[in-house]
Each structure stands twice: as C-alpha cells, then as structure tokens.
Amino acid sequence: MTVLNRPMSGKPADPTDTVAVRVVGVQKIFDTKRGRHEALKSIDLEITDGEFLTILGPSGCGKTTLLRILAGFETPTKGDLLLDGKSLTNVPPNKRPMAMVFQSYALFPHMTVAENIAYGLKIAKISKAEIKERTDVVLSIMDLVGLGDRLPTQLSGGQQQRVALARAVVVRPRVLLFDEPLSNLDARLRDQMRSELRRIQRQLGVTSVYVTHDQSEAMAMSDRIVVMSEGHIEQVGTPSEIYRQPTSLFVADFIGKANVLTTSVASQSNGTLTLNILDTQIQLPDPGLSSSEITTVLRPEDVNVSRHPSPNDHVPRNESGILEVAGWLRGVEYLGSSTHLTIELLDGTLLAAVEQHTALRGPQDLPEEGAGVVVSMPIAAFRAVSAEERLLV
Amino acid sequence: MTTNQHKSAPSSPLQPLRRLAGSIKAQGSFGVAIAVALLIVGGFVIYPTIRIIARSLGVKGLEQWTELLSSGTTLSVLRNTVVLGVLSGLLGTFAGLVMALVQVRTKFRFKRTLHIISLLPVISPPFAVSMSILSLFGRSGLISKDLFGVRYDISGLDGLLLALSISFMPVAYLNFVGMLQSFDGALEEAANDLGGSLVHRFRTIVIPLLAPGIANSFLLIFVSAIADLGNPIVLGGSNFEVLSTGIYLAIVGEFNQPKAAVFSVMLLLPSLLIFAAQYFWLNKKQYVTITGKPVGTPKPVEQRNVLIPLYTIALVITAAIVMIYGYIVVGAFTQVWNIDFTPTLENFIGAMNGASREAMLDTLKLAAISTPLAAFSGLVIAFVITQREFKGRGLLDFASVLGVAVPGIIIGVGLLLAYNAPLFGGLIPKLQGTATILVLAFTVRALPGVVRVAVGALNQLSKNLEEASISLGATPAQTFRKIILPLIRPALFSSLIWSFARSMTSLSPIILLVTPEWRIFTERILNDAQQGRYGDAAAKSMVLVTVILIAIGFLSLVTGFKVSNDDSSFAK
Numbered sequence: 001m002t003v004l005n006r007p008m009s010g011k012p013a014d015p016t017d018t019v020a021v022r023v024v025g026v027q028k029i030f031d032t033k034r035g036r037h038e039a040l041k042s043i044d045l046e047i048t049d050g051e052f053l054t055i056l057g058p059s060g061c062g063k064t065t066l067l068r069i070l071a072g073f074e075t076p077t078k079g080d081l082l083l084d085g086k087s088l089t090n091v092p093p094n095k096r097p098m099a100m101v102f103q104s105y106a107l108f109p110h111m112t113v114a115e116n117i118a119y120g121l122k123i124a125k126i127s128k129a130e131i132k133e134r135t136d137v138v139l140s141i142m143d144l145v146g147l148g149d150r151l152p153t154q155l156s157g158g159q160q161q162r163v164a165l166a167r168a169v170v171v172r173p174r175v176l177l178f179d180e181p182l183s184n185l186d187a188r189l190r191d192q193m194r195s196e197l198r199r200i201q202r203q204l205g206v207t208s209v210y211v212t213h214d215q216s217e218a219m220a221m222s223d224r225i226v227v228m229s230e231g232h233i234e235q236v237g238t239p240s241e242i243y244r245q246p247t248s249l250f251v252a253d254f255i256g257k258a259n260v261l262t263t264s265v266a267s268q269s270n271g272t273l274t275l276n277i278l279d280t281q282i283q284l285p286d287p288g289l290s291s292s293e294i295t296t297v298l299r300p301e302d303v304n305v306s307r308h309p310s311p312n313d314h315v316p317r318n319e320s321g322i323l324e325v326a327g328w329l330r331g332v333e334y335l336g337s338s339t340h341l342t343i344e345l346l347d348g349t350l351l352a353a354v355e356q357h358t359a360l361r362g363p364q365d366l367p368e369e370g371a372g373v374v375v376s377m378p379i380a381a382f383r384a385v386s387a388e389e390r391l392l393v
Numbered sequence: 394m395t396t397n398q399h400k401s402a403p404s405s406p407l408q409p410l411r412r413l414a415g416s417i418k419a420q421g422s423f424g425v426a427i428a429v430a431l432l433i434v435g436g437f438v439i440y441p442t443i444r445i446i447a448r449s450l451g452v453k454g455l456e457q458w459t460e461l462l463s464s465g466t467t468l469s470v471l472r473n474t475v476v477l478g479v480l481s482g483l484l485g486t487f488a489g490l491v492m493a494l495v496q497v498r499t500k501f502r503f504k505r506t507l508h509i510i511s512l513l514p515v516i517s518p519p520f521a522v523s524m525s526i527l528s529l530f531g532r533s534g535l536i537s538k539d540l541f542g543v544r545y546d547i548s549g550l551d552g553l554l555l556a557l558s559i560s561f562m563p564v565a566y567l568n569f570v571g572m573l574q575s576f577d578g579a580l581e582e583a584a585n586d587l588g589g590s591l592v593h594r595f596r597t598i599v600i601p602l603l604a605p606g607i608a609n610s611f612l613l614i615f616v617s618a619i620a621d622l623g624n625p626i627v628l629g630g631s632n633f634e635v636l637s638t639g640i641y642l643a644i645v646g647e648f649n650q651p652k653a654a655v656f657s658v659m660l661l662l663p664s665l666l667i668f669a670a671q672y673f674w675l676n677k678k679q680y681v682t683i684t685g686k687p688v689g690t691p692k693p694v695e696q697r698n699v700l701i702p703l704y705t706i707a708l709v710i711t712a713a714i715v716m717i718y719g720y721i722v723v724g725a726f727t728q729v730w731n732i733d734f735t736p737t738l739e740n741f742i743g744a745m746n747g748a749s750r751e752a753m754l755d756t757l758k759l760a761a762i763s764t765p766l767a768a769f770s771g772l773v774i775a776f777v778i779t780q781r782e783f784k785g786r787g788l789l790d791f792a793s794v795l796g797v798a799v800p801g802i803i804i805g806v807g808l809l810l811a812y813n814a815p816l817f818g819g820l821i822p823k824l825q826g827t828a829t830i831l832v833l834a835f836t837v838r839a840l841p842g843v844v845r846v847a848v849g850a851l852n853q854l855s856k857n858l859e860e861a862s863i864s865l866g867a868t869p870a871q872t873f874r875k876i877i878l879p880l881i882r883p884a885l886f887s888s889l890i891w892s893f894a895r896s897m898t899s900l901s902p903i904i905l906l907v908t909p910e911w912r913i914f915t916e917r918i919l920n921d922a923q924q925g926r927y928g929d930a931a932a933k934s935m936v937l938v939t940v941i942l943i944a945i946g947f948l949s950l951v952t953g954f955k956v957s958n959d960d961s962s963f964a965k
C-alpha cells in the first residue's frame with residue numbers, strides 16, 4: 001500500500017485547488033436473480049484535493065455503491081476512476097491509497113485497540129518504532145489515550161467509532177471514505193462526533209468522501225454536497241448553494257422544507273422568465289430550463305404572515321419586489337424557537353411558513369388559528385426549478 | 394432500465410467449462426484452492442455417483458431393474474426401508490425434542506449430565522448399540538428371556554427402530570437446542586401477556602416456530618436411517634432386509650454389481666430428493682435466524698402438568714441410553730456376554746493386540762491424513778462459498794454438501810466402480826485396494842460437516858471485517874491469515890474433531906473398500922459382531938471411543954482450544 005508521506009497536521013482544506021479523484025461515466029449494473037439492476041447510471045464527479053465531500057440521498061439511491069467503487073470493492077460496469085490523474089481500473093482495493101470507515105466500524109474483535117490501529121502500518125512493514133510513535137499520536141488526537149490495551153468490545157459506541165477513524169487515518173490515506181459512520185450512535189453523541197470528525201479532517205487535511213442520508217449531517221459537515229437520486233447525481237454544490245439554489249424539485253424537497261407552487265410559463269426571453277403564479281405574474285431569472293417542466297419553490301422562512309380583517313376582499317399584489325396574497329390561517333404549531341404556520345390561500349393552495357421567535361416577538365404576536373391573513377413573499381426568494389423528478393414523500 | 398447486454402452464443406459444448414476455468418483463474422491464489430475443492434467433490438462424490446447410475450442403466454442393469462421390480466422380495470425390501478426411515482424419523486425427532494425441551498426450558502438439576510448422555514451416541518461406533526440391544530432383548534436376551542422369561546426376539550423392525558432412534562436422536566437434539574435457545578423470549582412473553590395458557594402458548598407460538606426444525610430433523614434422521622448399514626447387518630435378522638444391506642450383500646455375497654447399482658439408485662433417489670428439498674427450502678431460512686442475539690430469554694417451564702410427562706419421557710429415554718451403553722461396558726469386561734459374567738480383561742487384551750492393533754494403527758494413519766485434508770479443503774470451500782463471487786459458486790456449495798445426501802454405502806460402491814481400473818490411459822492409476830481410496834472415502838465423508846461448520850462460522854463474520862483489512866492495505870491472503878483464520882479458529886477446531894471422529898467411526902463408505910493390507914477398525918468390530926463374538930466387539934468399541942477421546946484431548950492441547958459446550962457443529 002502506498003502510504004503517503006504527508007505530514008499528519010497538514011494544510012487546511014482549500015477547495016479551490018487540484019482535483020484528487022475524477023469519476024468518469026461510472027455505471028454499475030448488478031446482476032440479480034430478478035434481473036439486472038442499474039444502481040448507478042452514469043456518474044461524473046470531481047473530488048477536490050483536501051475537501052470534505054458528502055454524498056447525500058435517500059436510501060437505495062446508490063451512495064454506498066459509489067463509495068465501494070471508489071474503494072475498489074465493486075468494479076464499475078462502465079467508466080473509469082482517476083486518482084491524481086492515474087486510472088484506478090486495474091488497481092486492486094488493497095493497493096489503493098484509500099481507507100474506509102464502516103457504519104459497523106468493523107473493528108477486528110481479536111485485536112486490542114492499539115493492534116487495530118497498528119494493523120495497516122504493520123501490513124505496510126513500517127518499523128516498530130515508527131508504528132509506536134504514529135499510533136500514540138493518533139491515540140491522542142482521537143482522545144483515546146489509555147485505551148490502547150482494551151478490546152473493541154470493552155469500548156463505548158463513540159470510542160469504537162473513534163478507533164475505527166484512528167485506524168483509517170493512521171495509514172495516511174490519500175482519500176478517506178466514510179459510509180454513514182455516525183448512524184449507529186445516539187443523537188447527542190452523533191452531534192458531538194460530527195464536529196469532532198470535521199475537526200480531525202480539517203487538522204489532517206485529508207480528502208474525504210462521506211456518505212449519509214441525513215441532510216443535517218451533510219449541511220453541517222461538508223465543503224460540498226453531492227445530492228443523488230435513483231442512481232444519478234441531481235446537483236453538486238456547497239451546502240448553501242444546495243439549499244438556496246436547488247436546481248430540481250427533488251433537491252429542493254429533499255434538503256429542508258419547500259413550498260411547491262404550481263406555475264405556468266407566460267413568457268421566456270432574454271434570460272428572464274415570466275410566470276403565472278397565484279393569480280398574478282412574477283419575473284425570475286431563467287435558470288435555463290425548458291418551459292414545460294418548471295415549478296416554483298419557496299422556503300417557509302421566506303413567507304411572512306400578518307393579520308388581515310377580510311381576506312376575501314384582498315387582491316393579489318406584486319409591488320416593489322414583494323408578492324402579497326391573502327388567505328386563512330389553518331394550522332399553528334409552536335416549537336419553542338419558532339412556530340410553523342399553515343396558510344390556505346384563497347385558491348385553495350396550502351402554504352407553509354416559519355416564524356422565528358425572539359424575546360421581543362413571541363407566539364402571542366401571531367394571528368390565531370382560523371384568522372384571516374395576508375402573506376408577503378419577496379420575489380427574490382422564489383426559485384424556478386426543474387419539475388422533472390417526482391416528489392419523494 | 395437501459396443496459397446493453399453482452400450475450401455470447403455458446404459456441405461449443407466446452408464453453409461453460411472454459412468460462413468456469415476463466416473465472417477460477419480470475420480468483421488468483423484462491424483459484425488453485427477452488428480448483429482442488431472442485432476436484433475433490435467432482436472426482437470423488439459426483440463422478441462415482443454418475444458411474445453408479447450409468448451402471449444401473451447398462452444392459453445388465455436394465456435386466457436387474459425388471460427382475461427386481463417384479464420380485465416380491467425387492468418390494469418388501471423397499472417397504473422395510475421406507476417404514477424404518479419414517480418411524481425412526483418420527484421417534485428420533487420426538488426424543489430429541491423432549492431432551493432439548495428439558496435441557497433448555499426447565500430447571501432440571503442435572504442438565505450437564507443429561508447433555509452428555511444425549512450426545513453419547515455421536516461418538517459411539519455405528520452398531521455397538523445394536524449389539525447391546527440384541528444382548529438385552531434378543532431371543533436369549535438378558536431382559537427378555539432371563540428377567541421376564543418371554544421368547545421375544547427384538548431383531549427386525551423393533552430393534553432397528555430402537556437402535557436408529559437412539560443413534561440419530563442427537564441430530565434432532567442439537568437442532569432443537571439451538572432453536573430453543575435462540576428463541577426470542579419476548580415473543581412468548583407477549584403471548585403470555587395476552588392471556589394465553591401455557592399449552593396454548595406452546596401450540597400457537599413455540600410449535601409453529603419449531604416446525605422447520607421438526608421437518609428438518611425428521612428428514613435428516615430419515616435419510617440417515619435408510620442409509621445406515623451397520624445396525625441392519627447386526628440387528629436386521631434374516632427376514633428384515635433393507636436397501637443398504639441389499640447393496641452390501643449384492644457386492645460381497647453375490648458379486649452382482651448391476652444389482653448393487655440398481656439398489657443404490659433406489660436408495661439414492663429419496664435421499665437426493667430430500668436433500669434437495671432441504672437445501673433449497675428449509676436451510677435458507679436458518680442462517681438468518683441464528684445470527685441475531687436473543688432479545689429475551691424464555692422463562693423456564695414450571696407447571697407440573699407439563700413437567701411430569703416431560704420428565705417421565707426424558708427419564709425413559711435416558712434410562713434406555715444408559716442401559717444400552719452400560720451393557721456394552723458390561724459385555725466388554727465379562728467372559729461371555731449374557732452367559733458368563735466373570736470379570737475379565739481378555740477382550741481388551743485381544744482388542745489391543747494382533748490384527749486388531751494393526752487395524753487400529755491403519756485406521757489412525759488413514760484418519761491422520763484424511764482429517765487435515767477434509768478440514769483444510771472444507772475450510773477453503775466454505776471460504777469460497779461465503780466470501781467470493783464467482784461463477785460456479787452455487788454448484789460448489791451444492792456439491793460440497795451433497796456428500797451428506799449420498800449414503801455411505803453408495804459412496805463405497807461408487808468409488809469401487811469408478812476406480813477399479815486405471816483412468817485416462819493410466820494417468821490415474823487403479824485406486825481400488827490402495828490406501829488412497831480409503832483416505833478419499835474418509836475425506837469426502839467428513840467434508841460436508843466441515844463445510845457446514847465453517848460456513849456457519851464465516852457467515853457470522855461481517856464482510857466488512859474483510860473489507861476493512863483490505864482497505865488498510867492487506868492482500869486477500871494476508872486478510873485470510875490475520876483476520877479470518879483467527880476468528881474462525883474455534884470452528885476450525887470443531888471441524889477437525891468432527892472430521893476425525895467421523896473418520897474413525899465410519900463404516901459404510903469403506904466396508905467395500907478395505908483390503909487385507911489396510912484394515913479398518915470398525916470393520917473388525919463388525920466382523921466380531923457378525924461372528925457372535927460380542928465381548929470382543931464391545932471391548933473394541935470401547936477402545937475406539939477411548940482413542941477418539943484421547944485424540945480430542947490431544948488436539949485441544951495442541952491447538953489450545955476446549956471442546957465447546959454447544960457442539961452444534963456435530964449436528965448432521
């Protein structure tokens with residue numbers, strides 16, 4: 001195994017520089033008893049050196065398959081992988097400078113913590129003294145000092161998790177691969193490990209590919225997120241790009257909450273879309289979608305609600321960048337820091353809104369359930385997306 | 394789903410073989426191991442079986458078919474075989490279930506003793522039970538004649554039923570112990586909370602959950618019972634012939650190989666059918682359930698109306714086992730069994746000297762070769778079956794356990810037919826009469842058990858462990874050595890023991906293959922028994938069991954392992 005002689009405390013993640021891994025047209029077909037299943041359709045992806053890249057998507061979308069192809073445990077049916085420009089096609093998994101952290105941790109039960117961590121180094125025939133030194137360093141980084149002689153069964157879930165990570169980073173892999181490593185931990189520990197893991201990754205500067213189906217994990221940890229669905233990539237971007245500028249209904253809906261508004265295209269010219277929406281018209285920058293499949297999405301926190309005595313008399317208005325429509329408040333759900341509101345517009349459309357609370361503006365300042373309301377929404381908050389993908393729950 | 398299929402038309406009949414060879418090559422260092430495994434199974438299980446079938450369909454074979462199928466004797470042989478199989482299956486399963494229930498679900502004080510008694514038949518030579526039964530209940534039996542003064546002769550169906558149910562009871566026992574222990578107690582508690590009575594609970598929860606185990610045990614005992622040879626030879630008497638004895642007599646008495654082949658096919662058919670049914674339906678479900686840790690332990694049964702019948706039946710079974718085995722010891726240490734009870738060591742002196750000593754040494758030598766061979770190839774096959782994807786994997790899996798389904802006597806006949814002349818223009822010499830063929834018979838016989846044990850152990854290893862090792866830079870071979878092997882060592886140890894005990898005690902596969910140069914100990918015991926020298930036979934049986942126990946002790950000293958409490962590995 002190529003153990004890269006990179007200093008352990010490396011450079012900070014700098015997602016602007018070179019490409020570490022290039023995935024080119026990777027397709028994976030599984031031959032099963034019930035026929036052929038195309039788990040990956042044709043994946044193209046560039047993983048930047050030192051970045052923390054998350055692959056996010058619902059269960060069964062092919063995340064693990066993609067990760068296992070990177071590791072070499074599965075062979076792609078088609079396509080190629082390049083690591084620092086060199087093809088990995090004929091490189092067996094044990095010769096790839098990648099280390100994987102498994103959901104089940106996969107600690108060797110017959111070895112102590114120290115032996116587990118030293119395993120990869122022994123295989124690489126590193127000298128005893130260096131093994132000792134590197135193991136000690138990793139034990140202290142991972143906050144495992146004093147646990148070296150324990151067996152994995154004598155550790156808590158969080159400790160086992162850290163040993164699994166230690167065992168992977170100690171060989172100084174070029175790329176670290178994670179398959180839902182936190183999903184076996186309880187919620188509190190998960191949050192703690194999340195920032196721990198990110199800290200260590202930053203400290204080591206190692207390129208990391210992290211698979212999860214938990215969107216908040218992805219948002220919190222990643223430099224970039226790859227959203228996958230049914231074997232293909234929906235969108236790649238930074239967490240805020242993915243949240244604020246989803247390109248498809250699927251992404252908008254999978255990441256956070258979104259109001260989906262039925263729209264028809266009135267005109268499309270010079271990069272501007274004019275859309276018929278809620279009995280009025282708005283103009284949005286054209287993301288370059290073909291007209292037949294456009295829907296508009298709006299985040300609940302961009303919907304402002306205020307009382308209105310007679311919503312039936314209200315005429316929808318589009319003035320100074322704000323769209324105003326009237327309706328009735330149908331649901332109020334108080335959650336402490338915020339309240340979730342459900343509004344039924346006059347045309348029957350249901351709209352979700354979130355009101356954040358502060359000491360000065362609490363739930364008592366909101367209209368009561370059943371009240372007439374008017375909602376105002378900044379036009380800039382609307383986002384036209386491709387409606388091609390069906391909504392998944 | 395759009396996929397471009399690359400289908401290549403099979404250009405020659407050799408195409409599948411070539412593809413198989415290709416996929417073996419792609420496996421690298423494991424390819425060789427796979428090839429060896431395929432060779433053992435193909436050459437010494439499948440090929441001999443095919444030779445038998447071919448022989449039975451030859452001109453003389455077809456004559457035999459018409460002749461045998463129209464004769465009343467054959468029909469009664471067939472009927473005897475089926476009746477014996479079905480009744481032994483029922484009785485053995487029932488006895489095993491009762492013993493397992495007492496073991497797992499009660500607070501019985503001497504469980505450990507009971508466990509050992511229940512497993513006693515596993516290591517006894519195949520027909521020692523029959524000799525003892527004959528001496529106790531035969532025409533001039535100790536109990537039947539001397540105690541009750543009846544002229545009852547147990548030989549025939551009655552005796553065989555008793556002998557076979559006791560001999561194969563451990564199969565069912567271990568099966569049920571495993572199942573009952575892995576029961577989710579929570580399920581039963583839930584039923585209890587819903588107000589079900591104990592009997593109701595048993596009928597609605599326990600029995601349906603045990604149903605696969607009952608079916609499995611019954612079928613296993615059925616197959617083992619119809620394949621058994623030693624007991625029918627000793628206990629069958631002149632008027633209770635079964636297929637296995639028919640085959641044996643056809644070869645050694647009538648020198649009629651076509652007849653043996655036809656009988657073999659008759660015996661093979663039900664065995665293979667049942668095996669296939671089990672392989673494809675029953676076994677599938679089991680691996681899934683075994684792995685999970687039980688969520689709650691079921692409460693011991695305390696109701697007297699259940700305990701009393703349960704204990705009574707268990708007591709009867711235990712008494713029978715103790716009496717039958719105890720009487721072997723009596724026979725071994727007395728002058729003439731049943732007649733002259735003067736204590737003596739003569740039988741043992743005979744058993745440990747002369748021809749008997751030769752036979753023991755020969756058997757040990759052969760088993761010393763076949764045991765590691767079976768353990769190693771079984772391990773490799775199991776590894777390949779569980780860890781590797783390659784074409785022909787399913788076939789290897791099926792074939793490696795096929796050895797269980799093929800009755801021992803048929804393996805013997807098959808090896809005899811297949812290797813009685815040089816093959817491939819002398820490339821493979823005539824094996825008949827050599828030690829090689831005996832070693833091979835031992836090996837293929839022990840192989841399925843080893844494969845089963847190892848597959849079970851490997852299935853409990855998460856595939857991620859192997860992948861974690863590889864991802865840290867270890868080659869597959871290093872991973873096997875450093876991760877997999879240490880983790881399955883206990884299983885490996887059980888399989889070594891299993892394969893050794895199996896080799897030392899097996900009779901039917903080798904009885905047709907022994908030669909004056911290579912004597913087998915069990916065959917010597919049978920010889921004594923056939924000539925009425927029961928004292929000698931009993932002493933030899935005890936020597937055999939002692940040697941096995943010493944060897945197990947020695948093995949555990951060498952490998953540093955204890956024989957585990959739950960020897961579920963011995964099942965089957």
Ligand SMILES: Nc1ncnc2c1ncn2[C@@H]1O[C@H](COP(=O)(O)OP(=O)(O)OP(=O)(O)O)[C@@H](O)[C@H]1O
Pocket residue numbers: 030031032037039057058059060061062063064065066213
């Ligand atoms: N070895 C295999 N044989 C056949 N089909 C497979 C195999 N591995 C995965 N698949 C199928 O490929 C698809 C993608 O599986 P994958 O494990 O990559 O999903 P995932 O995105 O990781 O899901 P999860 O979040 O549930 O782990 C699934 O439909 C799965 O059933």
Ligand SMILES: [Mg+2]
Pocket residue numbers: 063064065
């Ligand atoms: Mg997955």
